[in-house]
Structure formats: structure tokens, C-alpha cells
Amino acid sequence: MEDLAIFFGRFHPILVHLPIGFLIMAFLMWGFQKWKKSHAFDQAIAFCLLMGTISAALACVAGYLLSTSGGYEGALISQHMWGGIFTTLVAGLVYVVFSSNLSSRWPSAIASTLMMVMIGGLSFTGHIGGSLTHGSDFLTEYAPIFGSRANQLPPPASMEEVVLYGHVIQPILQEKCISCHRSDKLKGGLSLKNPESIRKGGESGPLFLTSAKETSELIRRIHLPESNEEVMPPKGKSQLTEAEIALLEAWIMAGEDFEKPLLSYGNDTIQNLAGSYLGLVKNGSGGNESIGALAAIDSMTLVQLRESGLVIRELLADSYRYDVSIPQTALANQDLGNILGKLELIKDNIIWLNVSDLGLDNAQLANLTPMNNLEKLRLERNKLTDKSISLLAKFPKLQVLNLYGNDLTDACLSDFQQLQKLEKVYVWQTKITAKQAGKVELVS
Ligand code: HEC
Known part of the structure; x- marks a missing residue:
């Protein structure tokens, strides 16, 4: 049963585009008629509203099934759900009013108001849905001044300026993990969005090694072969490179730290890996005195x-x-x-x-x-x-x-x-x- 629910639930992201299309189409035709003071599209508008309502109802059911598959928590998911149900009900109402209005039983202001409320509900629900899949800062991430990228550390000019977490680890997590591990989409109960949430760890506990933990769940999972069920990032998603795996492991092994400059790690391997990752050190040699080239092995x-x-x-x-x-x-x-x-x-x-x-x-x-x-x-x-x-x-x-x-x-x-x-x-x-x-x- 549970598998079946997930199977149908996964059609939600496809289904949602139908009501968006139908209801916006109804709205545009309605606005066009108002402008032209015509009734040429009345039947077509009623048809779009009906199709929009039916497909919205299906999308609601699929969305509900998808949410039972877990990993979605917090305020956004319930706002999205209630927004979807509200929009479906209002769309149904607009359909009833509109199709009976064809014989002019309701004042047209009621239909107009409902139409506006429906489009408002649709936009709100769609926006929250987008935030759920892409993260709430998806739209504004690259915005100048207030976008979250604008607050990131400026790229380092030399090895001395590099902060291991800020310049190396955070961008790896951002690119390969955050889409599933953030406050509004806590897969495995884990958010990798910021230092506070990383400190907290996930369902299996902290990510860093403590007296009680001999291995880190994060290290274990990133080393699994891609075919393994538990590998992170999961099969089919953009995988970590060898260098990224080594950097994440080295950072976790070196103990919990989010501020430390790279050079204070006093560890050739971390410095070498991070330096090459940032393009500050040529592979295997250069840059730092302590990073000597090693003899080639055939x-x-x-x-x-x-x-x-x-x-x-x-x-x-x-x-x-x-x-x-x-x-x-x-x-x-x-x-x-x-x-x-x-x-x-x-x-x-x-x-x-x-x-x-x-x-x-x-x-x-x-x-x-x-x-x-x-x-x-x-x-x-x-x-x-x-x-x-x-x-x-x-x-x-x-x-x-x-x-x-x-x-x-x-x-x-x-x-x-x-x-x-x-x-x-x-x-x-x-x-x-x-x-x-x-x-x-x-x-x-
Ligand atoms: C496509 C979504 C997705 C991506 C991308 C992803 N994960 Fe996960 N992750 C999951 C899911 C789902 C679970 C929980 C299910 C499980 O235990 O396998 C999970 C669980 C975990 C856990 C175990 C949490 C706990 O305490 O049980 C860790 C650690 C983890 N992920 C690390 C990572 C890292 C590191 C990355 C990036 C390199 C990453 N994940 C990328 C979906 C993802």
C-alpha cells in the first residue's frame, strides 16, 4: 500500500501543471472578454474552469499521497496543502457561478471577485510548492544585495584567505546535498544548510565524531558505491567527485569547525585538496612549501x-x-x-x-x-x-x-x-x- 501511495504521489509534480494551465487560460479569456465587452468565449471559459477544477482535485490527492512518503515537514507543507485545497474549492465555485451566469442569474461582480481570489490562491500555492522543491530562496538566491549568494564569502585570492568550511565545504553541500537536506525538506531528519543545523545532525545523530560515535554516518554514506540504496547523494543524482569525497571526509575527521582558516589545519592533504579544488594550487605541488610533489606510480x-x-x-x-x-x-x-x-x-x-x-x-x-x-x-x-x-x-x-x-x-x-x-x-x-x-x- 505504501509503495502504491508513493507511486501515485510522484505524479503530483506533473499533475499540478494541468490546473495551472487551465485556470490561467480561463482567467485570460475572461479578462479578454471584459476588455472586448464580448461573450464569445463563455463556453470555453466554463470548460477550462471545469477541467481546472477536476485536475486540481487530482493534484491534491496525488500531493497528499506524496507528502505521506516522508521527508516533508514544517509550515510550508501545510500551507501548500491548504492553499491547494482552497484553490480547488474556489475554482469549483467559479465554475458553478460562471456556468450558471451564462443565463445571468448572478451579478457579474461575484464571478469577478471569485476569479481574482482563485488566481491569488493558485499563485500562492504554486509559489509555496516551488519553495518546497527548490528551496525558499530559489527565486532570490542570485538577486543582487539581498540574495543569499550576495552574503557568501568573496572568493579567496590566496591560500591564506581560505576558510575551509566557507570556501570549500559549504559550496559542495550547496551544490550536491541541500536540495534534499534543508529546513523545509529534511530527508533523514538532516539539514545541511548552515552550521547550526549541521551541528544538530540527523535521525542517526551527530555527523561529527564524538565519544559515543566511532564513525560518521556522513562519511559512511558518501563512500558507498553508487548502486547502494543508502549512498549519498542518492543514485541518479549528481555524484560527488573523488576530491569532494576526500574533502568532506577530511573536514569531518578534523572535528567540528566552521570558521577555521585552511592553513591552520596543519594537514598537507586537506590543504592540497582544498587548494586544488579552489584552483589556488596546482595538483600535487606548488603554492605552499609543505606540499611537495610525490613520485609518480605507474x-x-x-x-x-x-x-x-x-x-x-x-x-x-x-x-x-x-x-x-x-x-x-x-x-x-x-x-x-x-x-x-x-x-x-x-x-x-x-x-x-x-x-x-x-x-x-x-x-x-x-x-x-x-x-x-x-x-x-x-x-x-x-x-x-x-x-x-x-x-x-x-x-x-x-x-x-x-x-x-x-x-x-x-x-x-x-x-x-x-x-x-x-x-x-x-x-x-x-x-x-x-x-x-x-x-x-x-x-x-
Ligand atoms: C535526492 C535527495 C538527496 C540528496 C541530493 C542527498 N540526500 Fe542525503 N538523504 C536523502 C534521503 C531520502 C535520506 C533518508 C533516507 C535514508 O536513510 O537513506 C538521506 C539521509 C542522509 C543521511 C543520514 C541522516 C541520518 O541521520 O540518518 C546523511 C548523513 C545524508 N543523507 C547526507 C547527504 C550528503 C552529505 C549529501 C550530499 C553529498 C546528500 N545527503 C544528498 C536524500 C538526499
């Missing part, structure tokens, strides 16, 4: 690594910076040591590495090849102990480390000192209790 090597089960994603086209994960399925026909050994081939190009849930132990971590550019390492739910922390010194650029679900205690805290660049460590479900260890933030 495509045969990548093909070979992918065939052996590694999932490799380039963070930005032609940057040779990779996000590498080893899924459990890669262990089906080879042992972990073997597959970890293959990382050697691209070791300086691995920026993010995910080796979680693989049963990795201290000995295997010790054997792992040094990676000079690794910034983010995910080690959750492995068999690591306190000794493992000192083994991480071979990743000199490590900034974010996830150790969730390993057998660690406070005894390993002092070993974090050697990791110069480390900013954030996730230690949820370990035995680590101390809250703060120097400049490193422990998230538990």
Missing part, C-alpha cells in the same frame, strides 16, 4: 596491487597520493604478512592507510614498511598491545591514529611523545584512562 603497479585485493583510491586526480585499505576479503587466499609486504611498492605515496579488523599483531606491525608521508592510520580492532606504540615512529608525519578496540593501557602513553606530528588518537574501548597526554588529543 598504472601497472596499481593494477597489480588492486588485483591482489588492496583498495586504492587516489585522493586527488594526478596527485599520486593514495588512500589505501585492506579489506578482510583480501585475506581469503593469502596471509596478512604477504599482503602487507606489497605496500612497499607505493610506500611513500600512501597518505591514509586502513588496516583495521585484520587481526594485526605487534610483530606484523613491526614488519610493516616505513611510510614517510602517512598522515592517517586506522588500526582499530586488532591485536595490538602497549608495545605497538613505539613501532609507529616509522611514520613521521602521522597525525590521526585510530586504536579503538586494541588491548592498550595507560602504560603506552609516554611512547606517544616520539610521534611529533600526532594530533588526534582514538582510544575508545581500550584500557587507556588518562584524558590528556600533552598536545595530543585523546578521543575516548
